[in-house]
Amino acid sequence: MNKVKTTSEKSLANNSRIVALLTQLEKINSESLLVEADTARYVTSKILHLAQSQEKTRKEMTAKGSTGVEVILSTLENTRDLQTTLNILSILIELVSVGGGRRACILVSKGGTQTLLQLLLGASKDSPPNEELMVQLHSLLAKIGPKGNHSRDKKFGVKARINGALNISLNLVKQNLQNHRLILPCLQVLRVYSTNSVNAVSLGKNGVVELMFKIIGPFSKKNTGLMKVALDTLAALLKSKTNARRAVDRGYVQVLLTIYVDWHRHDSRHRHMLIRKGILQCIKSVTNIKLGRKAFIDANGMKILYNTSQDCLAVRTLDPLVNTSSLIMRKCFPKNRLPLPTIKSAFHFQLPVIPTSGPVAQLYSLPPEVDDVVDESDDNDDIETETETENENEDDKDQHFKNDDIETDIDKLKPKQELGRPIEELKIYEQFFPELAENFQEYDLVSKEPKPFASATNLGGPIVVPTAGEEHPAEANQSVKGIAVKDLSSLQMEEYNKRPCFLDLPKKDHNKDSLQLQNDQKKLLSSCQCLSQEIVKGLDRITLQNTSKNEQYYSTGCLIKKESKTSLTTPTCNKPCQHVSSCGSGLFEGPSVQLGKLCCTGVDPEEEEDSSSHSSGEQVLLEVPDMLALHDPDLYIEIVKNTKSVPEYSEVAYPDYFGHIPPPFKEPILERPYGVQRTKIAQDIERLIHQNDIIDRVVYDLDNSSCSVPEEGDILKFNSKFESGNLRKVIQIRKNEYDLILNSDINSNHYHQWFYFEVSGMKTGIGYRFNIINCEKSNSQFNYGMQPLMYSVQEALNARPWWSRVGTDICYYKNHFSRSSIAAGGQKGKSYYTITFTVSFPHKDDVCYFAYHYPYTYSTLKMHLQKLESMHNPQQIYFREDVLCETLAGNSCPLVTITAMPESNYYEHVCQFRNRPYVFLSARVHPGETNASWVMKGTLEYLMSSSPAAQSLRESYIFKIVPMLNPDGVINGNHRCSLSGEDLNRQWQNPNPDLHPTIYHAKGLLQYMATIKHLPLVYCDYHGHSRKKNVFMYGCSIKETMWHTNVSAASCDVIEDLGYRALPKILSQTAPAFCMSSCSFVVEKSKESTARVVVWREIGVQRSYTMESTLCGCDQGKYKGLQIGTRELEEMGAKFCVGLLRLKRLTSPLEHNLPSSLLDIENELIESSCKVTSPTTYVLDEDEPRFLEEVDYSAESNDEQDVESVDNAGDYEPSIQEDALSDSEATRTHLP
């Protein structure tokens, strides 16, 4: 660009030939014209010659500062000489034909459009109009209209209509149908006109649709150029509903299909892919209206497009045809209703108070006879009258829209500094702060030596957080690679030792005992036996209802039922662990648990080899056993008994019972093979085409308790009647394919995304396809390499008790199940989305579990807290668990306090203790974000650990933690809400004590802290993010919010401490999963009632954050390319603590010996935050930023904003590449 400019300036200075000619022309313009006609003709022909032959000339004429174009246009306006006019048109065509859109833009900016349209008007009055002039004029006009993204003249269409030019071109075509040289440029101009909807309607009234059908026709090698333009024009015209209706009325849908088939048959060498695509584009436009879709179905369109696209599959260059066909078929696929009686949750919970307004109020006020599964939302699109007003400023509108959600009212941004509740009322929270009154006189705090936990509690060793400690020595060794120290057999042994001991041995002996056993091979066997007993008990106890039986097992330990002996004889079972299998398998065959010969089949020869290869070659993580330190199956069962679920669950899922340890191998982000989505969609379409192949058998149904699965060997069994489970219905579609429907959040009719269910009765060597068909988010990380999680009970019994990422052919796409507007927030015509994945099970007759993300139940939290409490050293750690409040269902919401015990009970030490700043943490307000709980587990374990850094951290702060803000939601398998049917993280401004008790009291605690002048230094709410990678934070800053809306003037006077950036900055330096560039400090209006914003604005905590952890994985740092696991999440929780320690050093004026690099942080922040242009993400919706990743797989089939609309207006020959890009499949990397 620069180069061009300098050369042209130089040549201008040199007084080139063209400049001389232009000057001459200018002179002619200013003088009498008629006289000089000859001269003008001569000069313009000279200029034309130069423009045709020299790029240099074209550059000069359009260079910055050159008046060339003006002079030419002025001549064009003034001359009446046809030859001069033609010369000038040719010059202009030469100018705009190269150089991208820039030169066309220059012509437009100099008023070229208006001049040309006037010329057209004048010329059209001649009868007949001069053909050459019309050809030239239209050729030029076609080049200056809006073109894709390079908008030349955006108002081109409007100007043409105002000038009355539309029908001139139309009539020219009508009257010269055989004159292809003339009508080609006219059609090009019509195509540009048609992209304006008002023009399209106006042209339609004058018969343009019918006209186009006269031009397009069956396969012919002649005039393919014309055919293509006509098709493009038609596709643009048919986007108007009026025109589409006209086309349907005249039977053109059938005609288009016939033409398409004809081209499909004859274009055997695929030379005319673009024409074939053009025909599809027309079909796509016309099927935007309901009548069009009906006509398409009536004309057998589904079968035609299905069959033709199957033919095209083999040829990669025909992908655009396959994909466009797929889009059309999806759109026309008859909308199905979800096979449910109601979309309201299958479970009902009567609220103590019904809110007066909002979604829950609506739900309650809905008359019972209303069909909420589907409404008439899709039926009235044809009745709408077409807008006849202009939408020219789409871009401007977009701009406004973008900033709409950002808070611009500076008063609203400034801290409110008023307490909503009177001080007397807040006094009730005093009970949660006994540490501020405690004088520790009764404590013996003489010894400062950290005491070994075992001696204090006889339980477990100190908790070692895997990777967290600052420069943990084991860090280099441990890793996802699994470097190792112990082989599997010793791991197994440890596992075996540990688990049964928890159950069968007096707890005091456990530690000692397991140590003794560690290297003793013989005892491994005996512990195997114990394991089997444990499993037996566990499996049996999985049904809590049968308590008498439980007690029996509990008391008798290794009791073996009589009937077990029958299965003992299984001949294949000759493994060392035979006794495991034998005593296990028999008991598994109880009436409530169908496990079959679980252990026997579990240790078949292949398995054996498999595990031995693991143990010999591969290494296992050193710290793996520690991961289960907080797990205690026995305790878990006890806790579950007190957990209150709305459906009154009586079963326990095995994974929650056995526990989970991170697998010792990497789980890379899955690369998606080419064409998965379209294959899946084609299979969905086959449901319609080959209806007889569809089984359509309900195999699980919460709404119909009498639903029984026929006892056929081939059918999978489903279950989710346990804590956090949420499967509502399963329908077998084909032999190995199932549609799954998730239950809505209780007291709600939507919010499904989270899933957790059990599958059994499987065979090996079969790929089972699972489709969860009522997802709601418009895109998902499942399209970007995320896999669902599976837990195999047989694997767990083989010492691999972990959730692992599984599934192939994963994709997430819009399906053909319609979503009622009642559930879509009033929006009509929305569809649900399908997440589909295919799994081959590792074992026959296994029991497997699937989950959206690593489950973490409320009972698990309670168990972890109890273990932490029982294992901690009370001499060193001040730990308290209070009940913040009861939830709606009567579960307790734990509040944890952790700090260090004072150094002694001397006054100064007690003072130091009381004056420690507070850190307030919370998590899991959104039940579906289980990753938040794993991060919280990491935080809690770190805070309770014995490392010097942890001790130092405890001495620095008092931690107040609400680890689960929404227990009821978690227990009942909700995705987003509490039992009140509302998103609790939108209730912080005005929490209702009866409907949102946990929020009401968490806020009360914070308000109380403000009144007693113990405002937390940091508040952080842990969340999970479903659409982005890495871990990142949202904070609050007035200045950054203002910068985002460019209201910089107003924010000038605001003095803002940049401290809010320090913690995320520290984390980005210390926590491998954390990513600073994903952080945002903008305050959005839609977030004004979230914890983060309210705690910042109302309570006045400057460092108030939401920390979002990905559900998928990382695309930067140490974990780049890997899916996230519980190890990484827990590490994040620990690193968060380490970050707080650094923050403490930064904020403490007493610390002097800090590395200077850290002291510079604030300065660095000032610099970095000045670069506002950096793409700081601001987010419109907590979990769905409008910040799509490079590739969008969402595959919208509502085509108004389709990507392809761009090339309709553009060139006739979008490259194949471009076509492929508009393909929703978008596996770009695989393109040739």
Ligand SMILES: [Zn+2]
């Ligand atoms: Zn969340």
